[in-house]
Amino acid sequence: MARRLPLIVVLILLGWMFWSSPTLAGIASGVAVFLFGMMALEQGLRGLTGGTLEALLRRSTDRLWKGLAFGAGTTALTQSSTLVSLLTISFLSSGLLGLKQGLGVIFGANLGTTTGAWLLAGPALHFNIGAGALPLLTFGVVFILARTRVLRALGWVLVGVGFLFLGIQWMKEGFETFQQAFDLTEFAMTGLSGLLLYTLVGIAATVIMQSSHATLIIVITALAAGQISYDNALAVSIGANVGTAVSTGLAAITTNTAGRRLAAAHLIFNLVTGLIALVFIQVFLSAVDFGSRWLGIADDNHALKLALFHTLFNLTGIVVMVPLMGRLVSLLEKRMPSKPLHLDQPKYISSNMLETPGAALEALRRELLRLFRRAFSLIAQVLNYEAGQLRKAESRAQLAALPNRIRFVDIDALYLRSIKPLHGLIVNFMARLSVEGDRARQLVLLRVASQDLIEAVKDAKHLQKNMVRYLKEADSPMGKEYRSMRRHLGHLLRQLDQLAAEEEGNSEDIELELAALSTRIEENDIVNNGRLDELIRTNRINAEQATSLMNDNAYTNRIARNLLNMARAAFQPFAELDPDLRDAIVLNPGEVRALLADLNTPDSHEEKTDP
Amino acid sequence: MSGTLQDKLRKFLSKDSRRQIEKQDKLRKLLNKMRKKQKKLEQELAEEADAELQAELRKDIRILKEQRRKGLEHLQSLRERAPE
Numbered sequence: 182m183a184r185r186l187p188l189i190v191v192l193i194l195l196g197w198m199f200w201s202s203p204t205l206a207g208i209a210s211g212v213a214v215f216l217f218g219m220m221a222l223e224q225g226l227r228g229l230t231g232g233t234l235e236a237l238l239r240r241s242t243d244r245l246w247k248g249l250a251f252g253a254g255t256t257a258l259t260q261s262s263t264l265v266s267l268l269t270i271s272f273l274s275s276g277l278l279g280l281k282q283g284l285g286v287i288f289g290a291n292l293g294t295t296t297g298a299w300l301l302a303g304p305a306l307h308f309n310i311g312a313g314a315l316p317l318l319t320f321g322v323v324f325i326l327a328r329t330r331v332l333r334a335l336g337w338v339l340v341g342v343g344f345l346f347l348g349i350q351w352m353k354e355g356f357e358t359f360q361q362a363f364d365l366t367e368f369a370m371t372g373l374s375g376l377l378l379y380t381l382v383g384i385a386a387t388v389i390m391q392s393s394h395a396t397l398i399i400v401i402t403a404l405a406a407g408q409i410s411y412d413n414a415l416a417v418s419i420g421a422n423v424g425t426a427v428s429t430g431l432a433a434i435t436t437n438t439a440g441r442r443l444a445a446a447h448l449i450f451n452l453v454t455g456l457i458a459l460v461f462i463q464v465f466l467s468a469v470d471f472g473s474r475w476l477g478i479a480d481d482n483h484a485l486k487l488a489l490f491h492t493l494f495n496l497t498g499i500v501v502m503v504p505l506m507g508r509l510v511s512l513l514e515k516r517m518p519s520k521p522l523h524l525d526q527p528k529y530i531s532s533n534m535l536e537t538p539g540a541a542l543e544a545l546r547r548e549l550l551r552l553f554r555r556a557f558s559l560i561a562q563v564l565n566y567e568a569g570q571l572r573k574a575e576s577r578a579q580l581a582a583l584p585n586r587i588r589f590v591d592i593d594a595l596y597l598r599s600i601k602p603l604h605g606l607i608v609n610f611m612a613r614l615s616v617e618g619d620r621a622r623q624l625v626l627l628r629v630a631s632q633d634l635i636e637a638v639k640d641a642k643h644l645q646k647n648m649v650r651y652l653k654e655a656d657s658p659m660g661k662e663y664r665s666m667r668r669h670l671g672h673l674l675r676q677l678d679q680l681a682a683e684e685e686g687n688s689e690d691i692e693l694e695l696a697a698l699s700t701r702i703e704e705n706d707i708v709n710n711g712r713l714d715e716l717i718r719t720n721r722i723n724a725e726q727a728t729s730l731m732n733d734n735a736y737t738n739r740i741a742r743n744l745l746n747m748a749r750a751a752f753q754p755f756a757e758l759d760p761d762l763r764d765a766i767v768l769n770p771g772e773v774r775a776l777l778a779d780l781n782t783p784d785s786h787e788e789k790t791d792p
Numbered sequence: 793m794s795g796t797l798q799d800k801l802r803k804f805l806s807k808d809s810r811r812q813i814e815k816q817d818k819l820r821k822l823l824n825k826m827r828k829k830q831k832k833l834e835q836e837l838a839e840e841a842d843a844e845l846q847a848e849l850r851k852d853i854r855i856l857k858e859q860r861r862k863g864l865e866h867l868q869s870l871r872e873r874a875p876e
Binding site for chain 2: 577688689690692693696697700704759761762764765766767768772773776780
């Protein structure tokens with residue numbers, strides 16, 4: 182009940198406004214239409230620029246100035262700091278962006294959002310923009326009904342702008358009519374108390390409406406109609422700045438530590454900026470007067486002066502905070518440490534990422550690598566390797582060495598504890614991710630890769646029974662074959678683990694290693710390389726043992742192939758994948774068999790001509 | 793602008809040509825890496841005393857050579873397919 186109290190208060194207040202005065206109802210409707218316009222605009226821009234913004238953000242991470250410029254530029258263009266914040270949080274959570282780079286983008290976005298005040302105080306107030314709203318809404322709706330995704334997104338943008346115009350017009354008219362009945366400037370407060378009270382009003386209004394633009398448009402239209410004093414309007418704009426960070430903070434509660442750190446940094450930045458603006462308000466007022474004269478803004482054009490004030494104090498915030506960024510990052514990492522994750526908790530994927538498909542797919546790929554590490558550990562145990570030792574094994578002898586005690590592990594329990602919960606989360610995330618075109622192909626690749634991984638784990642379970650049995654008879658002919666299978670799979674696992682560890686591994690190195698591993702699988706297939714026939718012919722194994730060996734050879738091959746297929750899809754970012762490059766060097770089964778036959782001929786030791 | 797320069801510019805601006813050039817560059821880099829790996833394995837073979845390991849290294853070298861030969865053929869075909 183207590184959590185719903187603000188909503189109930191707002192509903193009662195709105196009900197009273199509609200009942201008591203048509204003018205107040207007009208203003209309230211204007212705000213509502215304006216907010217709906219913001220939502221429609223955001224939805225349209227997401228469809229229209231989502232991919233472009235993500236591609237731009239990927240390139241804006243190497244230099245601080247690029248991050249700042251990206252944040253400021255994109256927010257100015259889209260007029261949606263929420264869109265940019267959401268994108269940044271997604272990139273941060275998926276590990277594509279560091280906290281420092283993320284802070285640069287958010288600081289820039291804060292500056293970019295001030296362009297909104299200029300647009301609202303300039304063209305929006307001086308033209309009859311309500312007249313432009315209706316054509317925009319009409320054409321927008323026609324576009325929304327179109328089949329093409331881009332046209333639909335464009336339709337939402339037009340409808341968004343149309344509603345924004347309509348909302349502003351209604352608010353303007355509302356305040357102008359209101360002025361004839363009431364004079365709100367009677368409630369104007371001067372001095373420190375006025376400054377603080379109206380700052381709080383700005384914070385509350387922005388948190389309730391979830392939009393600093395909405396607060397600013399109310400205050401700017403009220404200011405133009407003479408319903409609020411200039412000083413009090415400035416205080417509301419400071420409050421709106423802090424309020425927007427509070428809104429982001431509330432939204433970030435559901436994200437992971439990286440997202441929460443960014444939201445905390447945003448809040449700190451806006452609090453410090455607001456504090457500077459409050460403490461040095463007189464200095465800022467002088468600077469605004471000076472700047473207004475320089476820009477040719479009339480002395481009584483308080484709306485534009487408010488926009489200048491908004492820009493100036495945000496710019497000051499950046500100048501003050503950028504040198505402290507390193508310390509801020511250290512402080513946040515110290516105060517908000519990453520919590521150890523439970524086995525059933527995802528590290529990279531989260532539902533708030535579903536809105537940013539590029540980052541979501543990269544997060545998915547990294548989560549899949551996490552799942553691979555667990556599968557690595559499980560299959561290593563089946564083969565009676567200690568996962569840590571297998572990672573460190575450098576020589577053939579180390580891979581071939583058997584432990585003192587051969588153990589049988591409960592794979593079902595291990596699978597249920599460490600693989601299934603995470604795999605379930607990954608599958609669930611993939612099902613909810615809506616993508617098109619190239620991204621849809623990438624999603625299919627990752628989906629198949631996750632299935633390959635699970636198949637490998639399940640085949641490991643089938644392999645375990647005979648593996649444990651014959652490893653205990655290590656010196657028998659069957660024991661030797663199982664030791665060989667164990668060593669080959671161990672080698673493959675170790676190589677894949679090393680490739681997975683090199684997060685930004687070179688694509689050529691990965692392809693080269695995967696090609697070598699692929700040939701080895703073919704080469705070690707004892708059915709194809711004639712080894713099985715030889716064992717039977719020389720009576721070293723009986724028919725029953727031959728069947729077991731054949732089955733387990735098939736399991737081993739399937740495990741190896743599934744792991745390799747998974748690695749091909751998940752070890753490199755999608756943009757780096759090049760099937761042609763792979764096909765150019767990978768030997769097909771026929772070529773490997775011919776090569777092995779050639780190697781087994783008596784003169785095979787002679788070196789062939791070097792290509 | 794001379795005809796040749798125009799052609800060069802057109803080729804540079806053509807998405808398909810750019811992709812072909814990128815593919816060739818990538819493959820060339822990969823082949824160089826294979827060559828280096830082969831040299832490294834040959835060095836290891838020269839220093840290896842164990843007969844079984846020698847046989848395994850010899851096999852690895854042969855496979856690498858075969859993969860490199862295949863890659864070189866592919867590079868050649870890419871060059872031939874490239875627009876004049």
